[in-house]
Amino acid sequence: xxxxxxxxxxxxxxxxxxxxxxxxxxxxxxxxxxxxxxxxxxxxxxxxxxxxxxxxxxxxxxxxxxxxxxxxxxxxxxxxxxxxxxxxxxxxxxxxxxxxxxxxxxxxxxxxxxxxxxxxxxxxxxxxxxxxxxxxxxxxxxxxxxxxxxxxxxxxxxxxxxxxxxxxxxxxxxxxxxxxxxxxxxxxxxxxxxxxxxxxxxxxxxxxxxxxxxxxxxxxxxxxxxxxxxxxxxxxxxxxxxxxxxxxxxxxxxxxxxxxxxxxxxxxxxxxxxxxxxxxxxxxxxxxxxxxxxxxxxxxxxxxxxxxxxxxxxxxxxxxxxxxxxxxxxxxxxxxxxxxxxxxxxxxxxxxxxxxxxxxxxxxxxxxxxxxxxxxxxxxxxxxxxxxxxxxxxxxxxxxxxxxxxxxxxxxxxxxxxxxxxxxxxxxxxxxxxxxxxxxxxxxxxxxxxxxxxxxxxxxxxxxxxxxxxxxxxxxxxxxxxxxxxxxxxxxxxxxxxxxxxxxxxxxxxxxxxxxxxxxxxxxxxxxxxxxxxxxxxxxxxxxxxxxxxxxxxxxxxxxxxxxxxxxxxxxxxxxxxxxxxxxxxxxxxxxxxxxxxxxxxxxxxxxxxxxxxxxxxxxxxxxxxxxxxxxxxxxxxxxxxxxxxxxxxxxxxxxxxxxxxxxxxxxxxxxxxxxxxxxxxxxxxxxxxxxxxxxxxxxxxxxxxxxxxxxxxxxxxxxxxxxxxxxxxxxxxxxxxxxxxxxxxxxxxxxxxxxxxxxxxxxxxxxxxxxxxxxxxxxxxxxxxxxxxxxxxxxxxxxxxx
Numbered sequence: 001x002x003x004x005x006x007x008x009x010x011x012x013x014x015x016x017x018x019x020x021x022x023x024x025x026x027x028x029x030x031x032x033x034x035x036x037x038x039x040x041x042x043x044x045x046x047x048x049x050x051x052x053x054x055x056x057x058x059x060x061x062x063x064x065x066x067x068x069x070x071x072x073x074x075x076x077x078x079x080x081x082x083x084x085x086x087x088x089x090x091x092x093x094x095x096x097x098x099x100x101x102x103x104x105x106x107x108x109x110x111x112x113x114x115x116x117x118x119x120x121x122x123x124x125x126x127x128x129x130x131x132x133x134x135x136x137x138x139x140x141x142x143x144x145x146x147x148x149x150x151x152x153x154x155x156x157x158x159x160x161x162x163x164x165x166x167x168x169x170x171x172x173x174x175x176x177x178x179x180x181x182x183x184x185x186x187x188x189x190x191x192x193x194x195x196x197x198x199x200x201x202x203x204x205x206x207x208x209x210x211x212x213x214x215x216x217x218x219x220x221x222x223x224x225x226x227x228x229x230x231x232x233x234x235x236x237x238x239x240x241x242x243x244x245x246x247x248x249x250x251x252x253x254x255x256x257x258x259x260x261x262x263x264x265x266x267x268x269x270x271x272x273x274x275x276x277x278x279x280x281x282x283x284x285x286x287x288x289x290x291x292x293x294x295x296x297x298x299x300x301x302x303x304x305x306x307x308x309x310x311x312x313x314x315x316x317x318x319x320x321x322x323x324x325x326x327x328x329x330x331x332x333x334x335x336x337x338x339x340x341x342x343x344x345x346x347x348x349x350x351x352x353x354x355x356x357x358x359x360x361x362x363x364x365x366x367x368x369x370x371x372x373x374x375x376x377x378x379x380x381x382x383x384x385x386x387x388x389x390x391x392x393x394x395x396x397x398x399x400x401x402x403x404x405x406x407x408x409x410x411x412x413x414x415x416x417x418x419x420x421x422x423x424x425x426x427x428x429x430x431x432x433x434x435x436x437x438x439x440x441x442x443x444x445x446x447x448x449x450x451x452x453x454x455x456x457x458x459x460x461x462x463x464x465x466x467x468x469x470x471x472x473x474x475x476x477x478x479x480x481x482x483x484x485x486x487x488x489x490x491x492x493x494x495x496x497x498x499x500x501x502x503x504x505x506x507x508x509x510x511x512x513x514x515x516x517x518x519x520x521x522x523x524x525x526x527x528x529x530x531x532x533x534x535x536x537x538x539x540x541x542x543x544x545x546x547x548x549x550x551x552x553x554x555x556x557x558x559x560x561x562x563x564x565x566x567x568x569x570x571x572x573x574x575x576x577x578x579x580x581x582x583x584x585x586x587x588x589x590x591x592x593x594x595x596x597x598x599x600x601x602x603x604x605x606x607x608x609x610x611x612x613x614x615x616x617x618x619x620x621x622x623x624x625x626x627x628x629x630x631x632x633x634x635x636x637x638x639x640x641x642x643x644x645x646x647x648x649x650x651x652x653x654x655x656x657x658x659x660x661x662x663x664x665x666x667x668x669x670x671x672x673x674x675x676x677x678x679x680x681x682x683x684x685x686x687x688x689x690x691x692x693x694x695x696x697x698x699x700x701x702x703x704x705x706x707x708x709x710x711x712x713x714x715x716x717x718x719x720x721x722x723x724x725x726x727x728x729x730x731x732x733x734x735x736x737x738x739x740x741x742x743x744x745x746x747x748x749x750x751x752x753x754x755x756x757x758x759x760x761x762x763x764x765x766x767x768x769x770x771x772x773x774x775x776x777x778x779x780x781x782x783x784x785x786x787x788x789x790x791x792x793x794x795x796x797x798x799x800x801x802x803x
Contacts (some may be wrong), residue, residue: 002108005115005122007098008091010083013068013076013153017061020228023221024059027213031063034206035072035151035184043206044179047199049191050210052374053253053290056188059210060155063186067151074150074183075099081159081373085323085448089165090125096152097134100183104146110138118620124611127168128656129619136177150183158189159373168656170198179204218250225252229259235272236262243279249289253372257293260356261300291384294357294375298388301353308350309387314343314397315350317390319358320379321398323448325367328360330441337404338397339461396456402445403453403465409442410477413534415484420534424484434484446481450494454501466498467511473557475518480536483529491522510549517550520572537561547571579610581617588631592638597655599641601629607643609655619658624651631674635681640698642684644672650686652698662701667694674717678724685727687715693729693739708739 019028027048034046048056057078067073075096079088101108114133115121121133139146160166172178173185179202189195191209199205223245230236230244244262248255262274281296283289302312318331326334328347336344348361351368355361357375360368370376382389415433424430438446456462469475482488499515502508525540542562544551547570555561584603591598597618598610606621607629627646634641640661641653649664650672670689677684683704684696692707693715713733720727727739 002098002101002112002115002122005098006091006094006125008077008086008088008095011078011080011088011091011095012099013064013073014061014078015065017057018065019055019058019062020221020225023224024055024062026217027059027208027210028062028066030208031059031186032066035063035067035186036149038149043204044181045173045185045187045199045202045205047205047207048186048188048210049195049207051251052190052377053251053372054210055252056210057155058252060153060186060188063151064153067153072149072151074103074146074152076153076155078155079157079159081376082325082369084159084161084165087125087161087165089160089169090127092154092169093127093130093134094122094124097130097138100146100150100152103150104142106142107138107146110141113141114138123616124618126618126656127172129658131172131177132657133619135181139182144180144182146182151186152183153186155188156373157187158192158195163192163194167194170195174198174202174205178202213250215250219245219248222248222250222252222255226255226259230262233263233271235270236275240272240275244275247279247289251290253374254290254293256371257290257297257356261293261297287384290374291378294378295385295388297353297356298385302350302388304387311343311345311350312388313390315347316379316388317392318347318398319368320370320376320390321395322444323451324444325360325369326440326444327367328364330439330444331368333439333441334398334401334405334445337401337408339400343397394456395452396459396462399449399452399456399462400465402449403462403469405442405445406449406469406474406478407465410474410481412473412477412480414438414477414481415533417534420532420538423532424530430484438481438484442481443485446478446485447487447490450497454497456501458501458503463502463508466502467508470495470498470511470514470518471553473554475514476536476541476554476557479518479522479529480533483533483536486530488522488526488529491526492519495519495522510553513549514553517544517548517572520548520576521550523576524572543568545569545571577612577615579615579617581608581621582606584628587629590633592634593636594638597634597638599632599634601632601643603628605629605645607632607641607653609641618655622653622658622660624660624664625649630672633676635677635698636679637681640677640681642675642677644675644686644688646671648672648688650675650684650696652684652701665696665701665703667703667707668692670714673715674719676719678720679722680724683720683724685718685720687718687729687731689714691715691731693718693727695727710737711735 031046031048034042048059050056060078061076064073064076076099077088077092077095097111101111111134114137118133121129124130157166157169160169173187178185187199199207223242226241226244226248230241244255244258248258258278261278262271277296277300278293281289281292283292287295298312303309315335318335322331328351332347335347338344351358351361357371358368359371360366370379378384379389380391382391415430415437417427417433427433453462453466469478479488479491482491495515495518499512502512502515504512521540521544525536525543528540529536537558541555541558542564544555545568579598579600582600582602582604586600586602588601589598596612598612600608600610602608605625605627606623607625608621609618610616611618622641622643625643625645625647629643629645631644632641634655639655641655643651643653645651648668648670649666650668651664652661653659654661665684665686668686668688668690672686672688674687675684676686677698682698684698686694686696688694691711691713692709693711694707695704696702697704708727708729711729711731711733713731715729715731717730718727725740728736729739730736
């Protein structure tokens with residue numbers, strides 16, 4: 001049973017995006033032959049790249065459709081610039097795994113075995129863990145065999161977001177394991193530097209550039225497309241169509257734009273006149289022909305100054321700044337909530353002439369979005385779009401519209417649920433009720449109001465709206481709606497953002513307190529609301545602690561609630577989460593530096609990692625220690641964990657991969673009691689019952705220098721100073737000691753002739769002078785060497801040092 005396993009909606013094959021029949025035949029045949037090639041030495045990944053507008057996505061969807069017809073399609077996964085808020089990169093491998101499972105029964109059984117024993121995996125966004133548990137482990141169970149030739153299509157990886165959003169994906173695709181996959185992967189993107197850096201270096205990746213396809217072949221295909229679109233347009237004959245093809249210079253996106261520009265009827269202009277205007281366009285003033293055409297399309301319907309331009313900017317800003325594409329009806333409903341009455345006009349008046357560049361203009365139920373990613377880039381770059389640029393980060397109008405929507409439209413029992421005896425999943429028509437009662441603009445406002453708020457500068461009118469929502473029963477109605485939408489846990493982030501945005505003034509003292517209470521309420525009762533929305537009122541509200549402001553403000557609004565007679569908590573419990581999984585006493589815990597994860601060690605010999613927001617274990621327990629784990633800690637970047645144990649070892653773990661890095665760090669002769677990373681993450685310090693402190697090199701998995709000795713009883717705690725230059729240790733001998741010195745082992749030491757100074761050289765490339773009596777450095781270290789110092793001595797007159 002794979003129900004509940006994350007799956008990216010609307011990210012699959014879209015047949016409307018396929019190539020026109022008869023076009024791109026050579027490249028399509030080459031890719032099809034590669035898919036069906038049974039040669040084990042053939043590259044497992046084909047990277048199709050090229051500049052924007054070359055038709056990469058059309059080829060990807062055509063190949064996916066062709067593979068589907070042949071029974072070879074494993075999965076088709078598409079990124080999109082306007083869906084970045086969905087963080088599709090976190091769902092790519094869960095989606096691909098589910099698609100592969102639908103195709104291959106053996107793979108499905110193997111995948112089901114994985115998730116049935118680890119239910120938290122169904123919703124993990126950890127791509128590295130998904131790779132191992134959803135792809136590699138099931139393939140291993142079925143001996144790496146799949147039925148028939150299979151291809152997985154990944155389109156528009158460059159539209160995932162910033163480079164960090166795809167770094168893990170690229171790392172996995174270029175790993176040795178990817179070269180052994182029993183299916184082929186077709187990947188399309190622009191040749192962005194980060195993508196090219198990874199893929200060019202991988203021997204199992206074959207690159208094909210659409211920029212290198214002979215122009216005559218591209219023009220032939222562009223010609224077929226142009227003829228298809230313009231053959232019945234009056235006044236546009238064969239010669240004019242050939243001129244359009246020539247001017248396209250092989251860019252399919254420009255050819256599409258050109259045809260759309262010529263075809264529409266516009267008062268006072270014939271298709272021939274529009275053709276003439278198009279042919280007069282030139283690449284100039286730093287603009288490409290594509291940008292020049294975008295500019296001409298906008299100029300044809302929008303004046304370059306005045307009220308029309310202002311309205312265009314407002315409407316287009318709304319479209320590109322919405323965090324999820326919305327249909328025209330939803331955008332219009334939100335616009336009716338804009339703060340300025342002058343902005344509450346019908347969007348269709350402004351967007352009438354934008355059908356060549358925007359989808360959803362003629363179909364009110366389809367999302368309005370740029371037809372091509374290059375148009376989005378054009379709009380956000382002033383050097384390209386000039387007066388038509390809409391790259392203003394402030395989203396106060398959207399913040400106002402979403403907040404006002406909540407104030408106006410939230411209500412009790414919004415979906416008319418009749419019984420609290422049914423879980424949400426047991427309400428057979430729940431989806432229909434949600435679609436009928438929580439319209440797209442309200443759903444959007446519930447989910448994204450806080451994100452728009454935090455991007456807006458403070459204004460009293462916005463502050464009052466936030467106050468009106470958080471300070472009334474509307475906050476409970478909002479949580480009800482979020483529960484029905486399945487995202488009630490996101491309420492914590494929203495209220496946290498709102499609290500940070502509000503000014504710390506007396507007018508908002510109660511609002512801030514209520515926001516904090518709301519966060520506590522979600523943390524304590526989210527599972528109740530997620531399971532059954534009516535139990536927000538039946539089993540959650542009655543248990544709000546009476547000493548809280550939320551109780552005083554909210555409970556009087558709901559007179560029919562049950563009352564807690566005895567046993568209820570007077571205040572919110574200090575405990576926010578209870579994480580269960582260890583089978584013996586927990587001995588050590590620690591937060592990652594970003595606060596999103598917790599690491600724990602236990603006498604059950606395991607180390608476990610926990611997701612704070614989801615309150616679930618991340619991955620399987622880290623196993624390897626042969627005795628009690630006594631100490632754990634994250635590295636500063638959160639990518640590694642150090643653990644110490646009664647088994648006398650220190651171990652280093654890769655967080656994402658869930659595996660031990662290198663061999664155990666061995667040297668202590670008794671129990672390890674404490675471990676910690678240096679601020680740069682390159683060293684680990686450990687203390688032990690053997691009375692010593694030791695420093696370890698993380699990359700080399702070796703001890704640095706000799707043990708630090710001086711304690712006369714067990715060392716109980718160790719740590720680095722913030723600058724990494726000192727180590728502090730505590731012991732059962734009732735002392736705290738601070739250790740100072742070289743970062744790597746000392747190679748040579750010598751006394752000055754008067755015995756008052758010591759000079760030391762080290763493999764850390766420095767020389768240091770020490771005051772014998774004070775036990776401290778004298779001055780700054782001498783540096784300048786590019787490798788370790790082998791030997792030192794001082795001169796008789798004590799003024800010079802030989803190295």
